[in-house]
Amino acid sequence: MDILRVPAESMLRSMPSEHLALPQRAGLQDVVLQLFTHRSIAEPILVPAVAEPLLVMVLAGSARVEERALGGEWKSAQVQEGDFFLTSAELPYEMRWQTQGGDTFEVMHLYFTHALVDRAVHDLLGSQVGPIRFLDVSGERDDLVRMLLEQIRLELIKRREPSSLFVHGLAQALAIHLVRTYRDPEAAARRSNALQAYKLRRVIDLMEQRLAESFSLADLAEAAQLSEYHFSRLFKRATGLSPSQYFIRLRMDRARQLLLDTDRSIIDIGMEVGYSSPSHFSQVFRRHVGIPPSAYRNPEHG
Template identity: 45%
Template structure:
């Protein structure tokens, strides 16, 4: 059997067109389900199987949005010779990246059935159009902040609409895909927009260091926030790391950490039978009253009200 060889990335051209992404995923690691390409939105659907081969994933020119449609896996990634970062992903987790550099990945699925994902690439022109619609008078290039393993009901709904159109019709409607993509672009601009222009963003935290910091936060949600450890792992001073992290995400490291805690708490309240005390302990709060206070500040309701309303 011929061994899969990944295409070689030119050192002078790190980004590839989005429609070329399937070329970098070997048949032993994925099964392509469908692909649609047009000027505003590109959609790719894959069913991934376990692969221990290190895959070099190139950066793409367009923002990449990935939703786990079904299944679960342990995904590892790294940039260059950095340590591997391990993340557990499951249904409705989403990832948003505008990473300008290639990175390596490998993954192990939770079952023989693998896990299924949908990739959505929105054109820069569509994002800029959405920004002009949402923010009257907005000019320049719209940028989006990075998101890793987060949950968003609207993103899940819209991306599942794209998935359904791609998989339930012999010929997906280009008009339908573009309409959903426009709604998705508006939602991303409203919720994940970064007002920093591209020239300023060049001085923000590099994507691979941001991913490492977010992964470390996620792994330590039940522990005390440790800014010194995060900045040390990024090889930066605390003040420089904090400033660059805010530029990259729009939030300070501590604000981002609390946001991640609240997202996990919301998920546990909706999808588990854990008591509110145990939910609080799972996201690092020994005091239920303190947890309730922080939760209410972020959601407008108490944990108990949130569980009963949903």
Template identity: 50%
Template sequence: MPAVAEPLIVWIISGEAVVEERDLGGDWAACHVRTGDFFLTRSATPYEMRWRAIGDAPFQVMHLYLSVAVFERVASDMLGGDAPPALRDVAGARDAQLSHLLALIHQELTAEGQGSEIFIHSLARCLAVHLIRHYAAAELDQDQQTALPGFRLRQAISYLQTHLAEPFSLAEVAAVVGMSEFHFSRLFKKATGMSPSRYLIRQRIARAQVPPTGSGWTWTITRRLMLPRREARNSGEQRRDLRSR
């Protein structure tokens, strides 16, 4: 995946898969995802992603790029003159409210009813508000030694996601990323706003609250919430770019 200036959400529309990510030349970090799970990134550097579908249902996703202009306007409205916040990386998580917004966006884009562009622009602003409220990264010191590298954060989140049903062990998670328990726990909380154990509890609750949905979607879609521009993709896939005025 290339570096992206815009916040990128990858939302699982149907199916299940094992998805793996890594920084270029790094170790692969895997997580098991199913319908309703999502990834969030605004990576400043390229990284690699691969996946292997599981089961009979087609594995289909929606890639949604939120306009930098929309994101920054909403951040300014919410935070005043402060610079827009950085967003933390999220891998294979569940968020009922986010899924609801994405489902509305997908439905409106495919239906193309009267006033769709106005409605979608409103949804894009709602999406930006939600991301800033729940996924803004805690402020990091300029010294890189006090920041948890993105690939280690993804490794930790991937491990927690694949061990939701198991008792929490800080020692095991810290070992996965090659750090001491104290140092890892402190930097994880600094990056996400919560401790590793609290993050695990929230993900367990979120997964329990959101039942699997049907698999009626029939294509993979990429969306850019920004003036209407459409281009066909091969294999029956579609891509629509929507740019706000």
């Protein structure tokens, strides 16, 4: 049975906490940032599986945080400013927490797109390595994680005009560090005869340039200098997805960014990512993201 995973922004509905409104962000394609102020909760909350890897850093205060798999034993961690969590949960789980030394503690959520993690994996490990999974980390300290997260937060929150290029560079550095340090060594399978890394980058760049155009397997295969059959087979070995599935994922990543960072109409956004029919765009978006575009843009009204 398929497990429903929610997009990062839908976590706003799951947290019984104050969500801090963020200023208008620069056009960011690789990360989603959320800030929360938590109070103690005695009754556990159900945390849905999310579609993207998630980093959580404690910004202020301290707490005793407990987590458990559904039906499992509680595991607790004592956390304070600078501690972090890393999860890419494939199943929902339960959490509860007790603040200490004060009424609240503040945390930052940072989600990565799959495309960013894929680029880090291919840069470090080559295209022969398939999709990876991260180790679960609860309440640990890592000076480099802390520094990079803090720089991203300062750029997005404190700068009057945040630089998307600067945040992109920080996010890339963070993804590289996470893949190097927290990759689950038992989860990544080596793929023989996968598409070579330089050809993979060339093809994905071409896809990103042509999101508004119809998908063309022939053009992509030509860019990789392979027959359509061999290109499709090697691309899927490198990414875990068929070329058309990966193309749709890129379209949805772009649509999500535009929905959050611009006031453009949903119809215009759908056309920019290749859907002339609003109903078709909404149908594809809901299938891949879990909610329709209107609810994604305004989750409190979803």
